[in-house]
Amino acid sequence: MTAGLDVVHVRAGYGAVEALHDVTLRFPLGSVVALLGRNGAGKSSLLRVVAGTLDVGSGRVTWRGRDITRLPPHQRAAAGLTVVPDDPNVFLDLSVAENLALFGHGAPPEPVYAAFPELAGKGGQRAGTLSGGERQMLALGRLLLRPGAALLLDEVSRGLSAGAVERLYRVLDDLATPDRTIVVVEQYQPNILRRADLIYVLSRGELAWAGEPSELTTGALPAALV
Amino acid sequence: MLTLELALAGLGIGSIAGLSGLGLLVTYRLTGVFNLAFGAIAMGVAYLLWQEVRIWHWPLALAALFDLVVVCPAFGVLIERLVFRPLQRRVATPAERLVASLGVLIVLLGAATLTWGAQARLDAPSLVPYRQLRLPGGAKLPLGTVVGLAVITVVVLGLAIGRRTSLGLQVRAVVERRELAQLQGLDANRVAALGWALGSTLAGVAGVLMAPTLRLQPFGFTLVMLETMAVVVVARLTSPVRAVVGGLFVGVAQAELTRVHLQGHARALLEAVTSNLFVVALLAAVLVVRRLDEAGGTDAGTTARLATRGELPPVRGWWMLAALALAAPLLFGAPDRRAALAVPALAIVLVSIVVVSGYSGQISLGQAGFAGLGALVAARLAAGTLPGLPRIPGVAVLVVAPLLVVPVGVLMGWPAIRRRGLFLAITTFALSVAMSRFVFEQPAATSGVLVHPPDAFGSDNNFYVLELLCLAVAFAIVRNLHHGRLGRALIAVRDDEAGALACGVDVRRLKLFVFAASSALAALGGALLAMGTRAFDPVAFDPIRGLIWFAAVVVFGIDSAPGAVIGAGLLIALDTSLPSGTSTLVIGCAALLLGRLPGGLLHSAHRLLERLLRRPAPSGPPPTPSRAIRLTSAGRAVARSIHRPPAAGGSAP
Amino acid sequence: MSPALEARGVSKSYDGVLIVDHVDLVAEVGRITVIIGPNGAGKTTLFNCLSGVEPADAGAVWHRGDEVTGWSSDALARRGLARTFQRSSVFPTLSVADNLRIAAENHRRRGILRGLAGLPDPGGRRAVVVVGAVLADLGLTDVAEVRAGVLPSGTLRLVELGRALCGEPDTLLLDEPASGLDDTETEEFHQLLHRLAARDLAVVMVEHDLALVHEAADVVYVMVSGSVAASGPPGEVLGRIDVRSLLFGRTA
Structure with a gap:
C-alpha cells in the first residue's frame, strides 16, 4: 500500500465550533476504507476538509505525497480527488444527460445507463424529478465516466432499499483497483464492513476506533457506533 | 384607437425597461442572486457618467467606454469578491443573499446622496444622439430606440446560444449548487465573477440609456429602475423573451394611454395610472402570475438563518441600553428633543418589521407603505376629512387609525400565504411602491392635510411621553407574540413550515394575523412619526426608505425588539448630526458585513462578550438532571455523549 | 366500523x-x-x-x-391524522419539550387574539400533561429541555414521533x-x-x-x-x- 490520501493532525470547524479535533487518518492507495460514526461525528466535515470546501485550522492534507492543504477545491478535483457529498449530490435543475456531460467532460454516457438501467431513457428528464434512489444512482454512476484516483462517498446508501444498496456497492467493487483509494462514509452499513480493508470510526470529532473488519465483530462494536 | 406613432414612441421607454428587466434576469440566471442593487448600480453609473462629462468635461464616448467596459465589470467583480463569495462559502440562504444585495443597494444610495446630494439633475448626458430614423411608410423611430432594441436582441440571442454551451452548463451548475460544482472541478469563483461582471455591465448600460429620459436623483432614479422588476416577475425569472415583450408592451401601452382623455377625478386617476404604468404592471404581475414560488426556488425560505436561533439566552443588558436611549431625550434641550421625537416612532415601525420578519420569518419590504398610510389616515381622522368617517378626537386616533390600516395589511398578507422568500419580498415591495405612487404622491389624498399631535400632548415633552406609552403597548403585544403558545407556533412556522403544518398549526391564519398585527404597529409608528414633524411628507415614507428600515432591523438583529429601539436611535442620531446619506451608508455597510456578523450586531457583540468573559457557552447540551430516569437507547446515547467516555480503541495506524 | x-x-x-x-x-x-x-x-x-x-x-x-x-x-x-417526515422536520431552535408542546397546543384551534392579549390558554394545562406523558413514554424526559438542533438523528426521529403523538391522533x-x-x-x-x-x-x-x-x-x-x-x-x-x-x- 503506497501513500495515498493523508489527513494529518487536522483541526477544522465552523466559526466557534470545532468539528474535527486533531484528526489523523491515512487512506492508502489500493484500499477501500469505511469511515463510520453517528450523526455529527465529523464524517462530513472530514470529507469537506479533503474536498477543500472547509478550511483547515491547523494540520495538513496530502495526496500522493503532495501537500494540498491550501489548494482550492476545483484544483483538487483536477488532481483526481472525487468527493460525492451528501444529498443533494446532483444538479437538480440540469437534466440527467447534462449532469453526466458536466461531470464526464463529454464522455459518452452509455456505461452509466448500462450499470443503472433505471436511468436509461431518462436522459432528458430534470434530475430534480428523479426519486431519491435514482439520484443516488446518478451521483454514483457518473463516476464511471471519469473515475478519479480517490473516490470519497458520503452516505450513498441513505434511504435506499437493500437491493439498491447492494447494486451500488457492486459498482464500487468494479472501481476498486490497486491504483485507487475508495472512502465510503456511512452511519452504519453492514454491506461496507464486508468489503472494507480498513475501518475508521469517528466520534465527536475524534478518531474513536481504527482497525480491520475482522476485529469489528458485532459483539465488540465500538461504543461510538451504538 | 391605437396609433403607430405613439406605439413607436412607447417602444423607446419599453425597450429600456425591457433591457433593465433583462439585465436583472440575466444577473439572476448567472449568479443565483436576485440583485436588488441592480437599480442602484444603474443609478451610480448614470451619475458617474454625468460627473465625468458635465463636471470633468471628458469626451462622452471615452467616458461611456470607461464606465461600461472598466468600471461596471470591476464593480461586479468587487462585490462578488467582497460580499457574495463569503456568503456562498457558508451556503447562505436566499434571504441572506437578498439582504446582501439590499446592502449593496443601500451603500450605493448612501454614497450617491453624500457625493451628489439629493437634488435632481436634469442634464444627464445622452449616449445616443437624438436623431429620427424614417421607416418605410413615413413613421419615425428615434435612434435611441433602435440602439435599445439592438442591445436587447444581442443579449437575448447570447443567452439562448450560451445556455447550451459548455460554459453555459458550468454557469448553471455553479448557480444551482456552488460547492457541488467545485467538487466537480469547476472554478466556481471565476464563473461567479464573470456573472457579476456581466450583470453589473447590463445594469450600467440600462442606467446610462435611461438617464436622459429621467431626472437623475439617487432615490427616485433607483426606484424607477426597480419598477422594471415588473417585467422580470412576468417572466417568472426564467424567460428572457417574456421579459422583453413585457417591457415593450408596458411601454407602448403607456404611450397609447396618453390619447385617452377623461374628466374630473377619473382624469387624475388615469394620469396617475399612465405615468406609473410599470408600478401597475408590477402589482398586477405579483398578484396574478401563478406558480411564482417554483421559479424563485423552493426553499427561497424564510429569515430563520438571519435570526439568532436561540443560541444564547436573551440579554437584559440590551433592554437597559434601549431604555437609557429612550429616557435620555427628556433631559435634552429643545432642538435635540424635537429631533428625538422621531426615535420611539421609528422604533415602533422597526418593531413591526421584527414581528413579521423576525418572529414569523416572512420577508416584508413594504412597511413604509403601512407607516405612511397610518400617518395619512390618522391625520385625516383627526381633521374629520376621511370620507365616511366622523372626526375622531384626541388620542383615540392612535387606536382607530392602525385598526383601519389592518385590512390593508391582511390584503398584503393574502399573497404571503402562497408566496415565500423572494417573491414575497417583491410582492410587499410592490404594494409599498403602489401606495407611495397612488396615495402619498397624489394631491387629492394629501393636499390640505394638517398633522399635529393630539391636543393634550402638544408640547414636545408631553408628546414624547405619549410616544413612550405607545412603544410600551407595542412591546407588550410583541412580547405575547414572541412567548407562549403564539410565539412557539410562530417559531415553528419559521423553522419548518411543513413540520408546523403537521403539528396542526394553521399556518395560513397565523401568517395573515401576523401581517395584520405588523401593519397596525407600522401604522401606529407612522402616525407618530408624522405627528412629531407636524407634517405629512411622502419622502419620509418612500418605498426605498422601507428597504433601509428593513436592512436596519436585520443589522440590529431581526428577532430583537430592543435592537429595533437601539437601531432607531442610531438612525435618527446619525441623520440629525451628520450630512444626509451618512446613516444610509452606515446601515448599508453593516448589512454587507452581516456575513461576518451572523444574528446581527447585538448578537455578535453578545457572543464576543461571552467569549471575553470566558463564560461557558450555553450552546452545547446542558447537563442531565440527576434524577434516575428510565432511558431508551437514544436517551442513553445522548447521556453518553454528554459524559464523554475515554476514547476507546486504538489511534491512527 | x-x-x-x-x-x-x-x-x-x-x-x-x-x-x-x-x-x-x-x-x-x-x-x-x-x-x-x-x-x-x-x-x-x-x-x-x-x-x-x-x-x-x-x-x-x-x-x-x-x-x-x-x-x-x-x-x-x-x-x-398525524405524520412524520423522512427528513427531519423538527424545529431546531426549540427545545424537545417545546417541539412536542406545539403539537399538543395546536390540535384544537384556539383564539389568536387571546394569545395576543396575553390571556392564559384554556387548554394549556392539558397540553403540558400530554407532553409530559409522551416524553416519558418515549424516554425523552432527560433531553426535554435540550435544543433539538444539537441532538443526534436517532433521537430526532423519536422527537418527531413524539410530536406526532402529542396531537392525540x-x-x-x-x-x-x-x-x-x-x-x-x-x-x-x-x-x-x-x-x-x-x-x-x-x-x-x-x-x-x-x-x-x-x-x-x-x-x-x-x-x-x-x-x-x-x-x-x-x-x-x-x-x-x-x-x-x-x-x-x-x-x-
Missing part, C-alpha cells in the same frame, strides 16, 4: 411523470400497515397525498369514514421512522409500534428494513413504479417470488 384511512385511485404526477398511479389503500384501526417498495416507487409522494402535504391529481381519501380529499395537512392533523403516518436508528433503537422502536397499535391507533408506515416489516406488519403493500403490486399479510406477500424479485432487482 369504517377504516381509519382509506384511499381510492390516488394519482399524482410531476412534470408529466406519473409518480403515484391509481393507488388503493385501506388502513384499519389497531393495525400496522407497512408500505414497502424500491426507491422511486412513489411511497413518499403517496404519503404526501394522503396527509394533505400536496394535493393528489385524482382519487379520493377518507378519514374515519369522512371524505377528506383536498384537505390541507394542518386541518388533517387537527382531525387526528387516531391515525399515524410514519415515513421511514427507523432510518438512522441502530439495532437496539430499532428493536425498541418496534416494541413501541406494538404499544401504539394496541392503543387503537392505525399506523401506516414506509419502511425498508424487511426484518422489521416481517416482525411488525399486519398488512403489507408492495409499491412498484407508482402502483400497488401486491398486498396482504407479510408472511404471504413477502414469500412470493415475484415480489422478492421486484424488491431486490434480481432474486436475492
Whole structure:
C-alpha cells in the first residue's frame, strides 16, 4: 500500500465550533476504507476538509505525497480527488444527460445507463424529478465516466432499499483497483464492513476506533457506533 | 384607437425597461442572486457618467467606454469578491443573499446622496444622439430606440446560444449548487465573477440609456429602475423573451394611454395610472402570475438563518441600553428633543418589521407603505376629512387609525400565504411602491392635510411621553407574540413550515394575523412619526426608505425588539448630526458585513462578550438532571455523549 | 366500523411523470400497515397525498369514514391524522419539550387574539400533561429541555414521533421512522409500534428494513413504479417470488 490520501493532525470547524479535533487518518492507495460514526461525528466535515470546501485550522492534507492543504477545491478535483457529498449530490435543475456531460467532460454516457438501467431513457428528464434512489444512482454512476484516483462517498446508501444498496456497492467493487483509494462514509452499513480493508470510526470529532473488519465483530462494536 | 406613432414612441421607454428587466434576469440566471442593487448600480453609473462629462468635461464616448467596459465589470467583480463569495462559502440562504444585495443597494444610495446630494439633475448626458430614423411608410423611430432594441436582441440571442454551451452548463451548475460544482472541478469563483461582471455591465448600460429620459436623483432614479422588476416577475425569472415583450408592451401601452382623455377625478386617476404604468404592471404581475414560488426556488425560505436561533439566552443588558436611549431625550434641550421625537416612532415601525420578519420569518419590504398610510389616515381622522368617517378626537386616533390600516395589511398578507422568500419580498415591495405612487404622491389624498399631535400632548415633552406609552403597548403585544403558545407556533412556522403544518398549526391564519398585527404597529409608528414633524411628507415614507428600515432591523438583529429601539436611535442620531446619506451608508455597510456578523450586531457583540468573559457557552447540551430516569437507547446515547467516555480503541495506524 | 384511512385511485404526477398511479389503500384501526417498495416507487409522494402535504391529481381519501380529499395537512392533523417526515422536520431552535408542546397546543384551534392579549390558554394545562406523558413514554424526559438542533438523528426521529403523538391522533403516518436508528433503537422502536397499535391507533408506515416489516406488519403493500403490486399479510406477500424479485432487482 503506497501513500495515498493523508489527513494529518487536522483541526477544522465552523466559526466557534470545532468539528474535527486533531484528526489523523491515512487512506492508502489500493484500499477501500469505511469511515463510520453517528450523526455529527465529523464524517462530513472530514470529507469537506479533503474536498477543500472547509478550511483547515491547523494540520495538513496530502495526496500522493503532495501537500494540498491550501489548494482550492476545483484544483483538487483536477488532481483526481472525487468527493460525492451528501444529498443533494446532483444538479437538480440540469437534466440527467447534462449532469453526466458536466461531470464526464463529454464522455459518452452509455456505461452509466448500462450499470443503472433505471436511468436509461431518462436522459432528458430534470434530475430534480428523479426519486431519491435514482439520484443516488446518478451521483454514483457518473463516476464511471471519469473515475478519479480517490473516490470519497458520503452516505450513498441513505434511504435506499437493500437491493439498491447492494447494486451500488457492486459498482464500487468494479472501481476498486490497486491504483485507487475508495472512502465510503456511512452511519452504519453492514454491506461496507464486508468489503472494507480498513475501518475508521469517528466520534465527536475524534478518531474513536481504527482497525480491520475482522476485529469489528458485532459483539465488540465500538461504543461510538451504538 | 391605437396609433403607430405613439406605439413607436412607447417602444423607446419599453425597450429600456425591457433591457433593465433583462439585465436583472440575466444577473439572476448567472449568479443565483436576485440583485436588488441592480437599480442602484444603474443609478451610480448614470451619475458617474454625468460627473465625468458635465463636471470633468471628458469626451462622452471615452467616458461611456470607461464606465461600461472598466468600471461596471470591476464593480461586479468587487462585490462578488467582497460580499457574495463569503456568503456562498457558508451556503447562505436566499434571504441572506437578498439582504446582501439590499446592502449593496443601500451603500450605493448612501454614497450617491453624500457625493451628489439629493437634488435632481436634469442634464444627464445622452449616449445616443437624438436623431429620427424614417421607416418605410413615413413613421419615425428615434435612434435611441433602435440602439435599445439592438442591445436587447444581442443579449437575448447570447443567452439562448450560451445556455447550451459548455460554459453555459458550468454557469448553471455553479448557480444551482456552488460547492457541488467545485467538487466537480469547476472554478466556481471565476464563473461567479464573470456573472457579476456581466450583470453589473447590463445594469450600467440600462442606467446610462435611461438617464436622459429621467431626472437623475439617487432615490427616485433607483426606484424607477426597480419598477422594471415588473417585467422580470412576468417572466417568472426564467424567460428572457417574456421579459422583453413585457417591457415593450408596458411601454407602448403607456404611450397609447396618453390619447385617452377623461374628466374630473377619473382624469387624475388615469394620469396617475399612465405615468406609473410599470408600478401597475408590477402589482398586477405579483398578484396574478401563478406558480411564482417554483421559479424563485423552493426553499427561497424564510429569515430563520438571519435570526439568532436561540443560541444564547436573551440579554437584559440590551433592554437597559434601549431604555437609557429612550429616557435620555427628556433631559435634552429643545432642538435635540424635537429631533428625538422621531426615535420611539421609528422604533415602533422597526418593531413591526421584527414581528413579521423576525418572529414569523416572512420577508416584508413594504412597511413604509403601512407607516405612511397610518400617518395619512390618522391625520385625516383627526381633521374629520376621511370620507365616511366622523372626526375622531384626541388620542383615540392612535387606536382607530392602525385598526383601519389592518385590512390593508391582511390584503398584503393574502399573497404571503402562497408566496415565500423572494417573491414575497417583491410582492410587499410592490404594494409599498403602489401606495407611495397612488396615495402619498397624489394631491387629492394629501393636499390640505394638517398633522399635529393630539391636543393634550402638544408640547414636545408631553408628546414624547405619549410616544413612550405607545412603544410600551407595542412591546407588550410583541412580547405575547414572541412567548407562549403564539410565539412557539410562530417559531415553528419559521423553522419548518411543513413540520408546523403537521403539528396542526394553521399556518395560513397565523401568517395573515401576523401581517395584520405588523401593519397596525407600522401604522401606529407612522402616525407618530408624522405627528412629531407636524407634517405629512411622502419622502419620509418612500418605498426605498422601507428597504433601509428593513436592512436596519436585520443589522440590529431581526428577532430583537430592543435592537429595533437601539437601531432607531442610531438612525435618527446619525441623520440629525451628520450630512444626509451618512446613516444610509452606515446601515448599508453593516448589512454587507452581516456575513461576518451572523444574528446581527447585538448578537455578535453578545457572543464576543461571552467569549471575553470566558463564560461557558450555553450552546452545547446542558447537563442531565440527576434524577434516575428510565432511558431508551437514544436517551442513553445522548447521556453518553454528554459524559464523554475515554476514547476507546486504538489511534491512527 | 369504517377504516381509519382509506384511499381510492390516488394519482399524482410531476412534470408529466406519473409518480403515484391509481393507488388503493385501506388502513384499519389497531393495525400496522407497512408500505414497502424500491426507491422511486412513489411511497413518499403517496404519503404526501394522503396527509394533505400536496394535493393528489385524482382519487379520493377518507378519514374515519369522512371524505377528506383536498384537505390541507394542518386541518388533517387537527382531525387526528398525524405524520412524520423522512427528513427531519423538527424545529431546531426549540427545545424537545417545546417541539412536542406545539403539537399538543395546536390540535384544537384556539383564539389568536387571546394569545395576543396575553390571556392564559384554556387548554394549556392539558397540553403540558400530554407532553409530559409522551416524553416519558418515549424516554425523552432527560433531553426535554435540550435544543433539538444539537441532538443526534436517532433521537430526532423519536422527537418527531413524539410530536406526532402529542396531537392525540387516531391515525399515524410514519415515513421511514427507523432510518438512522441502530439495532437496539430499532428493536425498541418496534416494541413501541406494538404499544401504539394496541392503543387503537392505525399506523401506516414506509419502511425498508424487511426484518422489521416481517416482525411488525399486519398488512403489507408492495409499491412498484407508482402502483400497488401486491398486498396482504407479510408472511404471504413477502414469500412470493415475484415480489422478492421486484424488491431486490434480481432474486436475492
